[in-house]
Amino acid sequence: MSVQEAKANIHNDEVRTLPYGLYTDPQVLKEEQEKIFARSWQFVGHVSQVEQPGDYFTCEVAGEPILVVRGKEGALRAFYNVCPHRATKLEKNAEGNKKILQCGYHGWTFNLDGSLNRAPNFKGAEGLCAERSCLRGVRIEVLASLIFVNLDDHAQPLAASYGNFFAELEAFPFLGELKKINSKTRVIKANWKAFIDNYLECDHCPIAHPGFSAALDLSQYKIIQCENYSVQGTVVKPDKQYGSVELDKAEMQGGRFYWLWPNLMVTIYPGPGNMSIIQMVPIDHETTLGVYTYLFRDEQLTQEERDLIAFAEQVRDEDVELVELEQIGFRSRAFSKGQFSPTEHAVLQFHEMVLSALEQK
Numbered sequence: 373m374s375v376q377e378a379k380a381n382i383h384n385d386e387v388r389t390l391p392y393g394l395y396t397d398p399q400v401l402k403e404e405q406e407k408i409f410a411r412s413w414q415f416v417g418h419v420s421q422v423e424q425p426g427d428y429f430t431c432e433v434a435g436e437p438i439l440v441v442r443g444k445e446g447a448l449r450a451f452y453n454v455c456p457h458r459a460t461k462l463e464k465n466a467e468g469n470k471k472i473l474q475c476g477y478h479g480w481t482f483n484l485d486g487s488l489n490r491a492p493n494f495k496g497a498e499g500l501c502a503e504r505s506c507l508r509g510v511r512i513e514v515l516a517s518l519i520f521v522n523l524d525d526h527a528q529p530l531a532a533s534y535g536n537f538f539a540e541l542e543a544f545p546f547l548g549e550l551k552k553i554n555s556k557t558r559v560i561k562a563n564w565k566a567f568i569d570n571y572l573e574c575d576h577c578p579i580a581h582p583g584f585s586a587a588l589d590l591s592q593y594k595i596i597q598c599e600n601y602s603v604q605g606t607v608v609k610p611d612k613q614y615g616s617v618e619l620d621k622a623e624m625q626g627g628r629f630y631w632l633w634p635n636l637m638v639t640i641y642p643g644p645g646n647m648s649i650i651q652m653v654p655i656d657h658e659t660t661l662g663v664y665t666y667l668f669r670d671e672q673l674t675q676e677e678r679d680l681i682a683f684a685e686q687v688r689d690e691d692v693e694l695v696e697l698e699q700i701g702f703r704s705r706a707f708s709k710g711q712f713s714p715t716e717h718a719v720l721q722f723h724e725m726v727l728s729a730l731e732q733k
């Protein structure tokens with residue numbers, strides 16, 4: 373079924389999901405890399421990772437190697453992590469601090485603003501095209517201490533891309549004080565969209581997340597669709613706690629679970645300043661790297677913070693098992709698509725966005 377047909381059919385008699393073929397086809401992932409990941413703002417890190425001049429980290433966006441580095445004068449920049457001489461991946465390490473960037477192949481060196489410093493195999497500037505000798509820049513923006521890049525030079529600015537999301541984050545004044553405490557990765561045997569689908573509804577919570585359901589009042593659970601993002605949450609049951617932590621009544625909000633198009637999930641739990649970030653990075657059409665980042669105020673975690681991580685990881689493991697089982701069914705000939713309940717409306721929003729993105733030229 374073509375993307376156009378899928379879009380026309382999504383609202384037929386009952387509300388149907390994306391065709392399962394979109395979860396099992398390598399060609400679809402190729403298109404998604406081009407039309408979704410290379411055209412959307414992608415979270416790459418937190419400002420605490422690049423505080424000092426020369427601090428850098430490397431990452432991948434839409435399958436492209438990317439380098440984020442703080443310049444001598446303090447400006448944060450992003451570049452394709454590719455040498456202009458003959459394409460070698462420039463910086464091999466995941467993170468560090470450098471005064472100058474050097475390619476390991478023929479030794480070209482670059483200043484932290486991406487300009488060429490020296491090209492030892494060119495004597496002087498003879499034969500060297502200045503324009504093609506600098507690192508190629510990538511758009512980068514920082515909001516709420518979160519660093520995003522976008523490979524699309526024509527994309528809307530970050531602040532205009534997600535409705536009120538960044539304004540809502542202003543309710544959490546501690547965000548600027550957080551530090552990246554750790555990042556864990558997990559290879560998930562499922563298409564990246566399966567995990568997003570899972571995150572965007574809580575119909576499965578009473579069945580699959582007993583701990584989560586015991587702590588939160590699911591009768592008051594709400595999922596609110598917004599522009600290119602959604603937010604969900606509830607209140608904490610008054611007599612319940614996360615892990616061993618008693619929650620004070622003033623903090624009896626159950627946390628906010630945000631999703632940002634296409635593959636970013638940001639959670640702020642009640643209690644001391646914290647943020648958990650989940651990102652789903654496709655490895656191939658049926659394998660995804662889940663990147664889980666925890667941010668707290670202090671590197672020395674309190675018992676309460678360790679309990680919070682354990683709580684989040686428990687929920688994560690329960691979800692991973694579900695989406696891996698779902699991927700088995702996506703491959704089956706039994707059904708070609710599923711149907712949505714009325715409370716799975718945020719998944720429908722995501723599916724409509726996927727189809728609209730795939731329709732673009």
Ligand code: FES
Nearest residue numbers: 455457458475478
């Ligand atoms: S490829 Fe980088 S210096 Fe030659």
Ligand SMILES: [Fe+2]
Nearest residue numbers: 570576581691
């Ligand atoms: Fe879940």
